[in-house]
Amino acid sequence: MASEQTILTVDGPNGSRDMRISSPSRVLWPELGLTKLDLARYIVDVGEAFIAANGDRPVSLQRFSENVDGEQFFSKNPPKGTPDFIRSVKVIYPSARSHPQLVLDEPAAAVWAVQMNTVVFHPWPSRAENADNPDQLRIDLDPQPGTDFDDAVPAALALRDVLSEVGLTAFIKTSGNRGLHVYAPIEPTREFQDVRHAVIAAARELERRMPEKVTTNWWKEERGERVFLDFNQANRDRTIAGAYSPRALPHAPVSCPITWDELESVNPKDFTILTVPERLKTVGDPWADMNAKPGTIDDLLAWWDRDLKNGLGELPFPPDYPKMPGEPPRVQPSRAKKPE
Numbered sequence: 396m397a398s399e400q401t402i403l404t405v406d407g408p409n410g411s412r413d414m415r416i417s418s419p420s421r422v423l424w425p426e427l428g429l430t431k432l433d434l435a436r437y438i439v440d441v442g443e444a445f446i447a448a449n450g451d452r453p454v455s456l457q458r459f460s461e462n463v464d465g466e467q468f469f470s471k472n473p474p475k476g477t478p479d480f481i482r483s484v485k486v487i488y489p490s491a492r493s494h495p496q497l498v499l500d501e502p503a504a505a506v507w508a509v510q511m512n513t514v515v516f517h518p519w520p521s522r523a524e525n526a527d528n529p530d531q532l533r534i535d536l537d538p539q540p541g542t543d544f545d546d547a548v549p550a551a552l553a554l555r556d557v558l559s560e561v562g563l564t565a566f567i568k569t570s571g572n573r574g575l576h577v578y579a580p581i582e583p584t585r586e587f588q589d590v591r592h593a594v595i596a597a598a599r600e601l602e603r604r605m606p607e608k609v610t611t612n613w614w615k616e617e618r619g620e621r622v623f624l625d626f627n628q629a630n631r632d633r634t635i636a637g638a639y640s641p642r643a644l645p646h647a648p649v650s651c652p653i654t655w656d657e658l659e660s661v662n663p664k665d666f667t668i669l670t671v672p673e674r675l676k677t678v679g680d681p682w683a684d685m686n687a688k689p690g691t692i693d694d695l696l697a698w699w700d701r702d703l704k705n706g707l708g709e710l711p712f713p714p715d716y717p718k719m720p721g722e723p724p725r726v727q728p729s730r731a732k733k734p735e
Contacts, residue, residue, distance in 0.1 A: 401432055405439055407501035409480070414506045423462050423514060426645040433668065434641065435509045440672035441639050442502025444680040448638035448652070449505075449518040453486050453496035453526055455634055456508050457515035463643035470511070471496045478507055484523040488632050489716050498523045514643050517634035520590070521583065529590045530583040532563065532692065534598065535628045535635055536575045536609075541620030544663055547575045550601065550609050550622045551658065557600050561694035566685050569663040571642035571650035574622075576635055580689040585696075591629040593695035595710055598624035599702060613711040614728055627713050638682060641668050652682040 401419040405412050419432035438445060456470040472494055473483045481504045483495035499505050499516075508516070520531040534554060536547045554577050555565040563579040570576055581590070598611045601624065610621040628635055636642060636650040651666035651674075666674070709721035724731065 403435055403439060403506060405442065405501075405503040405506050407442070407503050409501065412480070412501075412503040414503055414510065416506075416510055421462075423459070424645065424647045425462055425464065427647055427669075429647050429668065431509065431512075434514065435506050437641070437668040437672065438505045438509055439502060441675055442505065444675055444682075445505060445637075445639040446499060446502055447680070448682060449516055449640070450499050450501070451523050452498065452518040452521065453484055453523060454499055454519070454637075455517040456497065456511065456513040457517060457643065458512045459514055459643065460512070463514060463645070467643065469517075470513075473497055474511065478504075480504070481507060482523075484526060486519070486526045486632075489630070514641055516637045516640040518637045519632075519634060520629070525583050527586055528583040529585070529587060529629075530581060530686075530689065532558075532579040532581050532590060532593060532597075533628055533635065534577045534594055535570070535625035536577065537570075537623040537625050538573045539610075539615070539618045539621055539623055542622055544569075544573050544575070546608065547573070547622050548658055550605060550624075551575045551577055552655075553605055554597070554601050555655065557597055557604075561597075561690075561692075561698075563690040563692075563695075564688060565655075566652065566682055567655060567658060568638050568650055568652040568682075569648075569661070569666055571636055571640070571648040571663070571666075572644060573663075576650070578685070580686050582689045582691050585692055587629070587631040589696060590692060591626065592699040593692035594629040595626045596695045596698035596702060598626050599707065600698060611710065616727065616729055626710060630713065630716070633713065639671065652680065654681045 401416045403414050405414050416435050421431045458470050460466040482498050484498050485493050486496045487493045520529040520533055536550055538547050558565045558579050566578045568576050602609050602611050609624055610618050611624050612618045638652050640650050642648045647667045649666045649671045712719050
């Protein structure tokens with residue numbers, strides 16, 4: 396018996412491509428009954444904005460064996476059978492190893508990723524041709540237990556002011572869950588470590604202004620009921636869900652760009668693969684001109700140097716990273732050996 400399949404015709408910069416979707420009726424979001432074909436059609440509907448946000452970047456694919464409640468894994472290298480029109484670029488990982496990583500250049504490539512059971516797309520903050528130098532500064536506002544999306548909103552507005560003071564234009568999107576992602580386009584002239592330090596400098600400045608509301612504490616036991624400013628998402632090979640990417644949560648949410656004017660009134664649960672295509676048609680893409688005027692991180696790095704002189708040093712790196720220069724001990728504070 397022939398296996399079930401559907402062909403989708405996907406328009407793109409190189410003309411139309413017929414993309415095969417096998418097992419189109421396989422349910423990905425059981426709570427809503429949304430299928431693999433529903434996801435593929437969503438990608439087609441938002442394709443132009445999706446590629447504008449996530450294309451021309453190394454990308455990691457979060458793939459699922461069955462549905463979003465089941466087994467998952469991350470795919471970075473081009474798998475066997477990748478179509479000829481989908482390219483890759485060699486990138487260097489924190490281990491100093493280098494491997495090719497997928498790059499999506501047109502909507503049909505993203506539809507192919509869905510055919511490979513991808514649900515969430517994680518693009519790097521750098522371009523494929525200059526993978527070592529990010530062109531985006533990203534700060535993840537992550538509400539901790541006892542806080543929620545409404546607590547992240549005033550933090551994001553204050554962060555926009557901080558970034559504006561150093562000449563950066565901030566853009567914002569929902570995370571697709573409880574948080575917010577703030578981006579600022581930057582000139583791709585600094586490597587990841589510098590951008591990480593710029594993020595830490597901005598986060599520390601926001602923490603000084605809102606000490607009861609936000610925190611840069613890496614250890615969960617020290618965060619309290621505050622919004623965590625996740626500086627480690629700025630590291631090499633650390634990514635967050637891309638703009639217009641679905642998330643693997645029961646209501647099929649999307650990490651959706653919004654305007655700053657919308658921020659205080661939106662409900663992030665309203666942005667799903669069922670609603671975002673119509674939103675794009677009626678509201679447009681709030682990130683359409685994101686790359687028009689990139690800034691620099693020079694002033695933020697001056698803040699970093701100032702903080703260093705005042706005794707504020709390096710912060711912890713992710714646990715799978717090699718030990719980094721100046722990094723404090725990787726031990727939970729409550730388990731740290733007390734001086735005698």
